[in-house]
Amino acid sequence: MKDKSYMTINKFSFLTGIKRENLRYYDQVGLLSPEFRGDNGYRYYARNQLTTAYLISSLREIGIGIEEIKRYIDIRTPEEMFALFSSQKKHILSEIKKLKRILEVMQLYVDMAEEAMKYEEGSINIEYKNKQPIFLSNTVSKAPLDEYSEDSAISFYNYAYENGINIGYPLGAIISKEDGESEKNLQSIQYYFRTLNDYNSYKPQGKYVVYYGRCAYGESHILYEELYKFIKENNLRICSNSYEEYPLNELSVKDEDQYCVKIEIMVEDI
Numbered sequence: 001m002k003d004k005s006y007m008t009i010n011k012f013s014f015l016t017g018i019k020r021e022n023l024r025y026y027d028q029v030g031l032l033s034p035e036f037r038g039d040n041g042y043r044y045y046a047r048n049q050l051t052t053a054y055l056i057s058s059l060r061e062i063g064i065g066i067e068e069i070k071r072y073i074d075i076r077t078p079e080e081m082f083a084l085f086s087s088q089k090k091h092i093l094s095e096i097k098k099l100k101r102i103l104e105v106m107q108l109y110v111d112m113a114e115e116a117m118k119y120e121e122g123s124i125n126i127e128y129k130n131k132q133p134i135f136l137s138n139t140v141s142k143a144p145l146d147e148y149s150e151d152s153a154i155s156f157y158n159y160a161y162e163n164g165i166n167i168g169y170p171l172g173a174i175i176s177k178e179d180g181e182s183e184k185n186l187q188s189i190q191y192y193f194r195t196l197n198d199y200n201s202y203k204p205q206g207k208y209v210v211y212y213g214r215c216a217y218g219e220s221h222i223l224y225e226e227l228y229k230f231i232k233e234n235n236l237r238i239c240s241n242s243y244e245e246y247p248l249n250e251l252s253v254k255d256e257d258q259y260c261v262k263i264e265i266m267v268e269d270i
Helices: 009-016 019-026 049-061 066-075 078-116 150-162 220-233
Strands: 004-008 043-046 124-128 132-136 140-142 171-178 186-194 201-203 206-214 236-248 260-269
Touching: 004 132, 009 019, 009 049, 019 043, 043 049, 066 078, 078 186, 078 236, 078 260, 124 132, 124 220, 132 171, 150 186, 206 236, 220 236, 220 260
Parallel strands: none
Antiparallel strands: 004 043, 124 206, 132 186, 132 201, 140 186, 171 186, 171 236, 206 260, 236 260
């Protein structure tokens, strides 16, 4: 005993990051007991218990139960270690992938919001844009200009989910205005997610007229008159459908009517 240095439960808790109440519980269930108790009843841990504590803490962090960890601790062998670490490596890599996707989604929203806040409301600009990856719906729906279809949007979410796509990505819509012979003009809508890695299509590169305005979902049609007027006055020709995104939506704005919509239409000089 005099050849060893021991740590109090406070010191051991500090080094391992395991709360003292958890260390006491681990002692009670026989998962990790202090090497000895002093005459005063205090728990004392040895240096070589730090590695075991780290393993327990790491396995708990990724959701492994106490009983499963205890079973491993009780029968540990090199073979058991190989099997445990191999299975957990797959789980950890899967979790890393999931966390990277979450970070990617959050960063996309931040980038879109920061970009939107640089523009004045109602501003229209001509910008050259590189191609941008998107995950595109496999269907196109049609609806009157003043009607927003929740059903088609939900169908797209289902399609994305079935293809393993994180449905938290920023939603966008490709909209074409069709002057049909019916009493109401129709709009064709194809939804997409703005992504970085999970994509099946691209928003093409080229010259775009970019408009930032305020409206609720499905109310963007009221903004197009000013946009088309700008295109005509600047001797431009529309050569694509419009792309709509909401860089400031329910995640950052309480009033739905004050959502920020970004409309992009590819154009060329006449």
